[in-house]
Amino acid sequence: MTTTAAIRPSDGSTAVDRPGSQQQREVTRLLPGWLLVLIAVLLCAAVLLPIVYIGLASFNSDIGVASGEFWPSSWTISNYFTIWTSVGLANGLMNSLIVAGSTAVVSAAFSIGTAYVLVRYQFRGRRTILRALLGLQSIPGTLLVLPLFVLFSSSATYLGLQVIGTRWGLFVTYLTFSLPFSTWVMVTYLRGLPKELEEAARIDGATNLGVLTRIILPLSWPGLVVSAIFAFLPGWNDVLFASVMTRPDTQTAAVALEIFSSATEGGAIPQYGQMMAASLVSAAPVVLIYMFFQKYLVGGLTSGGVK
Structure with missing residues (x-):
């Protein structure tokens, strides 16, 4: 009869260690840790970058946005005051x-x-x-x-x-x-x-x-x-x-x-x-x-x- 748990006799740190737990964790994690982090960063960038660009463009002039500027060369908040009359x-x-x-x-x-x-x-x-x-x-x-x-x-x-x-x-x-x-x-x-x-x-x-x-x-x-x-x-x-x-x-x-x-x-x-x-x-x-x-x-x- 085989045992389902192995006892560590001398170190005293962990009393019971299940032999299949490490293998189960390795099987459960389908991707390595560094790849999971990379995927998470790419997904966050795909979501946040457009929002950041829209926020920066809202403080930029029309010419600056049309010319492809990501970081505004001249900052302005007039857009937030004008939209209440121009856009309705x-x-x-x-x-x-x-x-x-x-x-x-x-x-x-x-x-x-x-x-x-x-x-x-x-x-x-x-x-x-x-x-x-x-x-x-x-x-x-x-x-x-x-x-x-x-x-x-x-x-x-x-x-x-x-x-x-x-x-x-x-x-x-x-x-x-x-x-x-x-x-x-x-x-x-x-x-x-x-x-x-x-x-x-x-x-x-x-x-x-x-x-x-x-x-x-x-x-x-x-x-x-x-x-x-x-x-x-x-x-x-x-x-x-x-x-x-x-x-x-x-x-x-x-x-x-x-x-x-x-x-x-x-x-x-x-x-x-x-x-x-x-x-x-x-x-x-x-x-x-x-x-x-x-x-x-x-x-x-x-x-x-x-x-």
Whole structure:
């Protein structure tokens, strides 16, 4: 009979040494350490160098950026003051925050109730609904631009309800795509929550609504934050639907940037500095959201229950 552990009799530093542990570590590490470090450095450089270049170009003149300067020869902060009038960024940021923020909040609020019913209750058509939620994610959004535009345009003719060009019309459009995904995220998360907590609350006399608001909701904050952020991002970054379903006073920041870049392409020297500055300002809210909710994101993406 062979032993699975070897005892070191004399040095006293380690009592037991498993003979296969070193071989397992060597097999697990598929790449040598120096190569892992090199790959990590290259990946970080691929991500950070464009951001650094955009930041430096935002403080450079248009001529300097056009000539290919990486480090500005003359520094200026005028680009950050000019974009508020030339790009119309203030109105675009406000519209983006209203539409994308409301989409995130409403999508997260509806998804937790829908996911709770789908996870905790058995009824006919439950599996069909779950499969439909997953199948909706495979439909490209570009295929729905024309049908949605025709549908919303017809509402003004047949119902007297103006949808095209309004913020709430864009909100309904984004909610169409974000709600199925948010519901599926919450379904995955709620499956990991123990039923014993709900049973204990019901023994104490809690209703279904009480269980949802007092037990499920406090335990689901990481999942709610993940679903809300992933519902916020498409609304913030979208250009296709926003360019079709908005007018100048309701256009989002992404559309404002696209219009500004297209309008400056015909000039002798495009206004690169202002475009870089406007891009950084438009990306700042998303970066701040990730930094503020980082711990919830990690918890929501890596765990699905309570410890």
